Amino acid sequence: MRRAFSQALFELATHEGRLAFITADLGFQVFDDFEKRFPSRYVNVGVAEAQGIYVAAGMAAEGWLPITYSIASFATGRPLEQIRFCVSYPALPVTLVGAGRGYTYSTSGVSHHAVDDIALMSALPNMRVVIPGDPGEIAQLLPQVVASRGPSYFTVGRFGEPRFDAEEQAILDKARLLRGGKTPVAIFTTGEMANEVLAAHRLLTAQGIEPRIYQLHTVKPLDTATLEWVATEVAAMVIVEEHLPNGGLWSAIASWHAAANSTVKMKRLGPPDRYALGTVEHGELRRRLGYDAQSIADTCRTLCQTCT
Amino acid sequence: MATSPDQSIAMSLDAMGQKAREIRATCVQLAFDGKQGHLNGAMSSVELLIALYYSFLRCYPGQIAHPGRDRFVFSKGHACKSLYAVLADRGLIPRESLATYATNDSHLPSHPCKHALPLLDASSGSLGHGLGLVTGMAYALRLDQNPARCVAFLSDGECNEGSTWEAAMFAAAHKLDSVLAVVDYNGVQSVGRTDDLTGGASFEAKFRAFGWATRSINGHDFEQILSALAAVPFEKGHPTAIIAHTKAGAGVSFMEDQVLWHYRVPSREQVEQAFAELGARPIYTRGPT
Numbered sequence: 001m002r003r004a005f006s007q008a009l010f011e012l013a014t015h016e017g018r019l020a021f022i023t024a025d026l027g028f029q030v031f032d033d034f035e036k037r038f039p040s041r042y043v044n045v046g047v048a049e050a051q052g053i054y055v056a057a058g059m060a061a062e063g064w065l066p067i068t069y070s071i072a073s074f075a076t077g078r079p080l081e082q083i084r085f086c087v088s089y090p091a092l093p094v095t096l097v098g099a100g101r102g103y104t105y106s107t108s109g110v111s112h113h114a115v116d117d118i119a120l121m122s123a124l125p126n127m128r129v130v131i132p133g134d135p136g137e138i139a140q141l142l143p144q145v146v147a148s149r150g151p152s153y154f155t156v157g158r159f160g161e162p163r164f165d166a167e168e169q170a171i172l173d174k175a176r177l178l179r180g181g182k183t184p185v186a187i188f189t190t191g192e193m194a195n196e197v198l199a200a201h202r203l204l205t206a207q208g209i210e211p212r213i214y215q216l217h218t219v220k221p222l223d224t225a226t227l228e229w230v231a232t233e234v235a236a237m238v239i240v241e242e243h244l245p246n247g248g249l250w251s252a253i254a255s256w257h258a259a260a261n262s263t264v265k266m267k268r269l270g271p272p273d274r275y276a277l278g279t280v281e282h283g284e285l286r287r288r289l290g291y292d293a294q295s296i297a298d299t300c301r302t303l304c305q306t307c308t
Numbered sequence: 309m310a311t312s313p314d315q316s317i318a319m320s321l322d323a324m325g326q327k328a329r330e331i332r333a334t335c336v337q338l339a340f341d342g343k344q345g346h347l348n349g350a351m352s353s354v355e356l357l358i359a360l361y362y363s364f365l366r367c368y369p370g371q372i373a374h375p376g377r378d379r380f381v382f383s384k385g386h387a388c389k390s391l392y393a394v395l396a397d398r399g400l401i402p403r404e405s406l407a408t409y410a411t412n413d414s415h416l417p418s419h420p421c422k423h424a425l426p427l428l429d430a431s432s433g434s435l436g437h438g439l440g441l442v443t444g445m446a447y448a449l450r451l452d453q454n455p456a457r458c459v460a461f462l463s464d465g466e467c468n469e470g471s472t473w474e475a476a477m478f479a480a481a482h483k484l485d486s487v488l489a490v491v492d493y494n495g496v497q498s499v500g501r502t503d504d505l506t507g508g509a510s511f512e513a514k515f516r517a518f519g520w521a522t523r524s525i526n527g528h529d530f531e532q533i534l535s536a537l538a539a540v541p542f543e544k545g546h547p548t549a550i551i552a553h554t555k556a557g558a559g560v561s562f563m564e565d566q567v568l569w570h571y572r573v574p575s576r577e578q579v580e581q582a583f584a585e586l587g588a589r590p591i592y593t594r595g596p597t
Contacts, residue, residue, distance in 0.1 A: 020451075040451055046481075051440055051474035058444015061429065062452065082471070085434045086441060090422060 001157035004135030053082035060092035072098030072114030088124040102242035119247020121153035133194035144172040175226035181210030199293035313366035329588035334393040337590035342410030348556035348569040349387035352494035372427040383438020384463035436469025465497035480519030496556035527552025
């Protein structure tokens with residue numbers, strides 16, 4: 001996804017002359033082409049995430065379209081006050097890019113885990129939160145995010161994630177149907193978890209179970225119209241997220257569910273509200289915390305037995 | 309659209325001194341009317357703001373988004389009584405708007421908000437943001453080949469914030485000599501004295517160590533302020549810091565150098581006493597109450 005991001009960024013910059021890229025000393029060799037082609041629009045502020053936000057905010061106030069870049073945990077929590085006061089409050093067109101969100105850097109320790117980023121960014125008025133799931137969504141959504149001319153949080157995974165196909169194009173602010181199905185269960189997920197969910201889908205279809213799968217690449221604003229429609233079509237919704245239980249996709253959908261007085265059954269799969277201590281490889285961590293493909297498939301199978 | 313800015317207004321030093329007394333009286337009245345504290349930091353900034361707005365900043369009255377205007381961020385937002393008073397005196401906002409200060413739906417809230425007062429280049433109230441923001445503006449303006457200058461007006465207390473020094477590093481690294489930081493070094497913070505909290509290290513030495521060109525002046529002496537501003541940028545290729553030694557609560561004996569007056573709202577008697585000491589009255593009349 002990082003390669004897809006640097007390519008999408010480069011392409012966007014070739015026809016968007018006011019786009020600037022601001023890194024907090026990260027992205028070794030990933031943005032060399034951009035730097036070479038657009039040297040004045042490439043700024044490395046150093047290990048100074050707060051200053052990165054100031055440069056972006058100041059440039060945006062002067063009519064530029066800055067994109068800031070850091071590892072997701074340092075891109076959000078670290079300069080939160082700068083983002084809140086200097087970007088979201090004045091509603092400036094800054095795109096904040098967080099690389100390697102969730103437990104992408106699981107073995108690097110808690111410092112590098114970004115499982116509160118959606119909560120932090122969603123809490124800010126004016127802020128759009130976009131969590132693409134594969135290189136295709138990066139390429140499709142980045143231009144839409146920049147064109148939205150508002151504050152946005154946009155995430156990028158690491159290198160080499162698989163591309164997935166889908167029933168629909170990725171349209172900003174709209175839930176994206178990845179797989180249709182006749183089973184009265186719908187799975188909602190966001191970001192790179194889509195790949196885990198699609199793996200679960202393969203396990204389930206082999207057993208004749210076909211849940212529909214929606215990728216909510218835009219977590220905020222939440223596509224409640226699609227949720228309302230799906231809620232009338234299925235008996236249960238499964239929400240799979242690599243985020244703490246507070247303030248992520250589950251939290252957003254649960255808020256909608258309560259306000260809409262929906263009676264559809266809801267189930268969350270994702271990490272619990274605690275720090276993931278120790279060195280555990282990403283896939284194993286998902287397995288231990290009960291939201292890997294097998295766990296997702298097992299949950300759906302059980303739901304199908306009780307729902308039908 | 310005006311082709312030349314309304315930058316400098318010829319005024320004698322005596323006239324500037326008189327203006328400073330009126331602005332101080334206005335600050336005291338605003339504190340009383342709006343029932344707001346933070347007077348001492350407003351009083352310390354008066355001469356600096358007058359000098360900036362009357363003889364330095366390129367302004368285009370009536371054209372708030374004019375690209376040629378100098379950018380100005382009043383980073384010590386809590387002290388904005390002096391800013392509002394000078395903006396009104398300078399004709400950039402209506403004088404009568406001062407009577408609405410800190411009331412419901414006012415353009416002049418107790419901390420400056422760009423949504424309420426669009427002529428601001430940024431909102432303030434949360435400390436430590438002003439310098440970083442102007443470095444971003446300066447970087448963008450240089451790309452646009454726009455010679456506008458970018459000024460951050462800082463309190464000494466807000467330089468406690470590490471973000472101020474991230475910005476100082478960036479401005480020097482990028483040789484942003486269109487950036488000017490004015491530090492209102494009044495020595496008093498919210499609950500203590502600046503030097504006690506910072507170890508007393510010299511502001512001038514700190515900014516110089518970060519690659520800035522600096523000068524220390526008496527921030528109540530118009531001659532010194534004007535001569536420093538006239539020399540900006542002090543060195544080509546270096547951002548400029550003016551360390552203005554001032555007195556918190558300057559001009560009113562019972563407020564001077566008192567931490568207490570970071571908070572206190574003056575009583576009617578204290579307001580009258582302040583006017584008497586200043587020998588001046590506010591520049592606006594309070595509406596009927």
